[in-house]
Amino acid sequence: MILDGLFLGGVAVGGLIAHFAGVAHWIFPGVLTGLAFVLLFASAVYRRLHARPLFLPRCPHCRTRPEGYDSGGAQWPRETIRCGACRGISEILYQGSGSQAEEASTVPRLRVRWPYFIGRYKEIR
Numbered sequence: 001m002i003l004d005g006l007f008l009g010g011v012a013v014g015g016l017i018a019h020f021a022g023v024a025h026w027i028f029p030g031v032l033t034g035l036a037f038v039l040l041f042a043s044a045v046y047r048r049l050h051a052r053p054l055f056l057p058r059c060p061h062c063r064t065r066p067e068g069y070d071s072g073g074a075q076w077p078r079e080t081i082r083c084g085a086c087r088g089i090s091e092i093l094y095q096g097s098g099s100q101a102e103e104a105s106t107v108p109r110l111r112v113r114w115p116y117f118i119g120r121y122k123e124i125r
């Protein structure tokens, strides 16, 4: 829903610009602007709303992408999750900060990388 809204907003803006610039086919620049809007703003909006990225990480324990994770409770910007396949516990950092990454941890830790809204992860040891 967030992505749709951003995309449509971008299409509208791009389409209008193309229209007033006298471009006959406004759809194409409109769609391009829509995609640019999504890339530029989606991550910021997701972070602001404390929304999870589209995709959850591959489990650091069993190296699979389980059907689901149990949430052990989220305390933004971190969340403890339990793998639905192997019951392994991991921690996700939604906002990267060096001090958090350096704290001692007994469970594998994953940090979300750009672009945030899609959900790419880096494992921190």
Ligand SMILES: [Zn+2]
Pocket: 059, 060, 061, 062, 063, 064, 066, 083, 084, 085, 086, 087, 088
């Ligand atoms: Zn697992």
